[in-house]
Amino acid sequence: MLDFVQSSFAWEHRDAIAHGVLVSLSIFVPVTILSLVLGVGIAVLRYTRLPFLGDFADYYVKFFRNVPAIVKLFFLFFAVNLGGLESAIIGLTIHHAAYMAEVVQAGMNSSSSVLEQVALASGFSRGQALRYVVLPVSLRLVVPPMTTQIVQILKNTAVAMSITVPELTFVLSTLNEETFRSVQVAVIGTVIYASLAAAIIGVMMAIERRYRLSI
Amino acid sequence: MTVVGEAGSLRGFDAGKKRIRRLKLARWSRWLTLAAFVACLALVAQWSFSYSEMNFSAVLRNYEYLLRGLWMSWLVTLAAFAISIVPAIVLAFFRLSPNIVLRGFAAFVIEIVRTIPELLVILWMFFTIPIFTGVIMSSFVAGVASLAVINAAYLAEAVRAGIMSVPKGQYRAGLSTGLSPLQANIYIVTPMAFRNMIPEMRNRVIYLFKTSSLLYVVGVVEFFRALTIVNNRVYAPVAAFVIAAIVYFICCNALDYVGQRLEARSQRFRARW
Numbered sequence: 498m499l500d501f502v503q504s505s506f507a508w509e510h511r512d513a514i515a516h517g518v519l520v521s522l523s524i525f526v527p528v529t530i531l532s533l534v535l536g537v538g539i540a541v542l543r544y545t546r547l548p549f550l551g552d553f554a555d556y557y558v559k560f561f562r563n564v565p566a567i568v569k570l571f572f573l574f575f576a577v578n579l580g581g582l583e584s585a586i587i588g589l590t591i592h593h594a595a596y597m598a599e600v601v602q603a604g605m606n607s608s609s610s611v612l613e614q615v616a617l618a619s620g621f622s623r624g625q626a627l628r629y630v631v632l633p634v635s636l637r638l639v640v641p642p643m644t645t646q647i648v649q650i651l652k653n654t655a656v657a658m659s660i661t662v663p664e665l666t667f668v669l670s671t672l673n674e675e676t677f678r679s680v681q682v683a684v685i686g687t688v689i690y691a692s693l694a695a696a697i698i699g700v701m702m703a704i705e706r707r708y709r710l711s712i
Numbered sequence: 713m714t715v716v717g718e719a720g721s722l723r724g725f726d727a728g729k730k731r732i733r734r735l736k737l738a739r740w741s742r743w744l745t746l747a748a749f750v751a752c753l754a755l756v757a758q759w760s761f762s763y764s765e766m767n768f769s770a771v772l773r774n775y776e777y778l779l780r781g782l783w784m785s786w787l788v789t790l791a792a793f794a795i796s797i798v799p800a801i802v803l804a805f806f807r808l809s810p811n812i813v814l815r816g817f818a819a820f821v822i823e824i825v826r827t828i829p830e831l832l833v834i835l836w837m838f839f840t841i842p843i844f845t846g847v848i849m850s851s852f853v854a855g856v857a858s859l860a861v862i863n864a865a866y867l868a869e870a871v872r873a874g875i876m877s878v879p880k881g882q883y884r885a886g887l888s889t890g891l892s893p894l895q896a897n898i899y900i901v902t903p904m905a906f907r908n909m910i911p912e913m914r915n916r917v918i919y920l921f922k923t924s925s926l927l928y929v930v931g932v933v934e935f936f937r938a939l940t941i942v943n944n945r946v947y948a949p950v951a952a953f954v955i956a957a958i959v960y961f962i963c964c965n966a967l968d969y970v971g972q973r974l975e976a977r978s979q980r981f982r983a984r985w
Contacts, residue, residue, distance in 0.1 A: 548738060552745035560749070563964035564957045565922040567936065572953035575943075576757075648827060655829030656926065666831050673839060683840040686832050687824060694827035 506681040510672055517668030518689060524585050524654045524664060529647055531590040536597025537636070541627065543598070544605050554598070561595040566656050574660040585657035593650050600646055604639035605631060637708050644701040648694050665689060757950055767948040771955060774942045781938025782959065788852070788934060789921045792859035799860070800867035805897065807872055818868070825865035830923050834858040838930040855927040855934075863920050870912035874905035907978045914971030918964050925960075935959065 507514065542554035561569075569592055573584030612634060616626035655666040666686070673682045757766075772778075806818035825833065837858035842848045849857065878901050886896030928937035936956060943952040 548741040549745055549748075552742050553749060556746060556749040560753075560961060563918070563922075563961045563968075565925040565936070565960055567925050568953055568956045568960060571940070572949075572957070576949040576953055652827070652829040655831040658831060659929070666829060666835075669832075670835055673835075679836075679840045679843055683832075683836045686836075687828050690828040690832065691824055 517665035521654045521664040528589045532593035535594035539598035540601035558595045566592040581660050581662040600642045604635035608635045640705040768951040770946040771951045781935040785934040788924050792856050796860040796864040799864040803868035804871035822865045851931040855932040874909035877908045878904045910975050
């Protein structure tokens with residue numbers, strides 16, 4: 498069994514593949530954290546309906562949702578002249594923050610009106626109602642769609658390949674070009690991405706269970 | 713009742729005046745904010761400014777080439793969407809079927825395609841599938857096929873949700889009027905499910921249009937690829953990518969608008985129960 502594993506194609510190129518996974522994760526993790534924070538911020542701004550900032554957040558979501566991620570990455574890489582990894586992280590954060598904002602916004606819309614009125618009636622100020630009632634409830638409600646978005650971030654890290662970031666897809670397509678063992682490469686890629694996504698989904702389901710609302 | 717009504721209307725009247733004033737203000741501030749937003753984007757573009765890079769006319773001089781690319785983007789998107797509809801419906805019915813083999817197969821395909829990056833699907837379609845099948849595809853065919861596979865997986869989930877939103881009673885009523893299960897699914901469940909799916913289909917078309925920009929990896933000259941080719945020749949990256957952003961924004965919004973109209977139209981024929 499060990500022999501079989503050690504003679505396999507994946508084992509032969511384990512260093513390159515592991516490095517690719519590492520680079521992919523080093524894009525994925527900061528983008529996920531930053532876009533969550535930014536997305537919640539934007540959703541709160543839209544929720545407050547402040548005359549200037551609320552509309553601004555609105556335009557942010559409208560514009561950045563409708564432009565492909567690759568355009569942002571190319572802009573940052575070729576026009577602003579950032580490094581590959583930086584432009585991947587910044588570009589994908591800008592892209593996914595808009596989606597996260599949309600998801601969080603949907604949760605706030607579905608839960609907020611009654612909850613907020615109850616909170617206001619029991620003497621909270623609007624800010625307090627948002628902070629202690631509306632936001633905690635709606636964040637719990639949106640865990641499933643948020644999971645989809647986080648998997649989407651993982652998938653979009655592959656786009657960084659096109660600005661020469663040596664992440665997993667880049668490594669795999671290089672391997673493919675060097676060895677022409679396309680089937681093995683395809684299987685390795687599929688297995689790695691699918692298991693990473695499965696891990697993400699598992700973690701998010703645990704979070705969902707841990708913070709489930711008991712109404 | 714009258715007391716409540718009077719008090720309510722009185723309060724409503726005052727609030728109405730205030731609201732009208734606020735709405736007027738809001739309309740102005742929306743325009744101002746739009747201007748500010750565009751100014752911010754322009755500032756970012758300015759930040760990366762140098763004389764050669766901001767050369768819009770150098771890029772736009774190649775408009776014929778760019779338009780051909782844009783046409784290719786639309787063609788690839790719409791072709792892939794049209795091709796994927798039937799497989800999506802089949803996959804959705806498989807996933808809902810009582811047969812565990814069909815259900816497992818559909819679930820496997822859908823989940824795998826949904827969890828691996830689009831770029832990988834495109835690359836595998838171009839490089840790996842020919843090894844299995846011996847058929848060598850042109851980049852256009854491989855591009856359309858991979859987009860169709862991606863879209864079929866996502867659309868299958870939408871179709872499944874749509875089918876599940878049609879009450880079981882409709883299907884049973886169909887059976888009791890003498891239709892076979894297949895007929896009941898085709899003539900009764902699917903048309904009703906279809907109307908519930910339109911919002912999600914709208915999202916999927918827009919997503920597909922944006923994903924078509926990834927087809928450059930196999931050499932399909934769609935809009936983004938055409939722009940980068942032009943950019944490589946004239947070297948005006950700021951101008952090129954600003955144009956890309958604007959064109960994609962306009963196209964996606966156009967698709968969104970069409971989808972909205974379709975949705976509004978289909979509401980008139982909505983099944984009621």
